[in-house]
Each structure stands twice: as C-alpha cells, then as structure tokens.
Amino acid sequence: MQTMKKEGEWLVASLTAADAATPIGNLLREGWKLPRKQVHLLFQHKEVFIDGQPVPQHAKVEEGQEIRLRLCQPEPFGIEPVEEPLDVLYEDDHLLIVEKQAGILLHPTEPHHHLTLDHLVAGHFFRTGQQAKVRHVHRLDQDTSGVVLYAKHPWASAVLDEMLRERLIKRTYVAFVHGQVTKESGKINQPIGKDRNHATRRRVTPNGDTAITHYTVREKYRSATKVECSLETGRTHQIRVHLSYIGHPLIGDTLYGGKRDGISRQALHAEVLQFTHPFGNETVEVHADLPADLVELEKRLR
Structure with missing residues (x-):
C-alpha cells in the first residue's frame, strides 16, 4: 500500500502491484502489522472498505483500488487538557513527537x-482541534529531558508498541557520568529488578529482567565523561542503574551514587529518536538539543 492518509475518522491508501491478489485480512496483519484481534473486529464491524464497499477479510485486492479503514473515530483525550506550551518536534496524522523538559x-x-506531559499533549490536541486519546509510546523519568513519541490513533499505538518490542525504534541518550570511562565503547548486559530495600530504586540482580545498554564515549574530561547510550530494552532507570553498576554513576543522580556537582537532577537527556514511519516507510529522525542546564554542566566540565 501507498502512504496511509487520515481523512476524518478514516485511514485511506491506494493499493499497489505488490498487494495484488492478497487477501485483505493478510495484508492488514502481515503488511501493516495490525494485531490479529483488531483485524477481526474491523471486519466484524464492517469497518474495512474497498472502493466504497465493505469487504470480508478473505477478499482479494487489485492494484489501484482504494482501501479505507475506520480507525480514527473521535475519542476523549482521557486526561484534562492544560494551556501550557508544548515543544513539538514532529507531527503528522499518525504521530506526535515532543520534547519533555526535566522536572x-x-x-x-x-x-x-495535574500538569504532566500527557496534560500538555491533551492541551495541544484541544488547541489544534484534534479529538484523539493521549497515548505515549514510551516513557522518560521525571528528571530526564528529551524526545517522547505519542500515537494519535489505536492502530498507530498498536504498531508502534510492536516496533518498540522488536527494537525497531532507536533511542539515543546522552549522559554525563562521574570518572573517566576507560573503554571507548561497551555493552552492559545485566538483569535489573526492584530493590527490596527502597520503594523506587532498581538494582542489578540475577533474578531481574533482561536489560542491555550499549555505550560509546563522546568526550572525556578531567573527572567525568560524556557518553552516548542506546537501549536494546527499556527497563525502569536502566541507563542510571547500568552506568552506576560499572562504577560511573550519572552526575546529579544521588539515588544511584552520583553527586550533585552543581546540577539538580541526573545528567541524562534523550537526544535522538529514529525509526521507519509505519504508514509511509520514510525514515523519521528527530533530535532534541541539550537543555540549558546540561550545556552549562558541559562548559564547567571542559
């Protein structure tokens, strides 16, 4: 299928030669990664149309036909909108990518x-006349800044969740840590679980969940290092726990052994989000510059 476009409550695309003779149900499940249960419900409720007529899921398709899926019906935000400004980095009919401030x-x-990033997104939807539920695809800690991805309709949410599980969404972080990291790059493969002695802290433990972090040194200072981190998994506090585990806690991260050193939060920033757009196949790559407090920290370290 060509790029899916949103028209009111419909997603619309023209079918290509590669789709020809394929049962439409298979096309939705395998080509567009729609969950099997959702595909079944779409056909059960007659929400799949080809050339203006509802079709069963075994119907074959032909090049040039138009498919319409009723997947974008108006929804309540699910959270109270607020009027505070929102830093929008990318937006289309299916996705919203925003920059989260630390704190x-x-x-x-x-x-x-009553004033979270989800509230700000609801406010953005309200101001721009979009009737969509607020659905974040991944999370950042309260004191971590950077890029966050939102889905604008149920299909986008389902597909992006699956892409995240399959590690098809690349997230790159920048961290400032105590001490000089000796290896220029490395892989930390240590399971992470809850710390039974602390309500919010996590720790490396043999019985924890699989957690894999890759890191690369970007710059070394006299008593600190700037590192780039990418995740294979997305455990709570993963980068913070792993870097502390190898003896280099984040500057400002007092929960995991870091010292304040003139900064009031952990020195961690979600810098880049990169993936192939699920409804158009083009590469989406969004960057968020270092916020002012980390720019100042970097100047002091240099």
Missing part, C-alpha cells in the same frame, strides 16, 4: 498531578 512527570501517578 515534569510524563503522566500522572497521583490524583493531584
């Missing part, structure tokens, strides 16, 4: 949390 929660965890 703000990504989503509410207590009833009194």
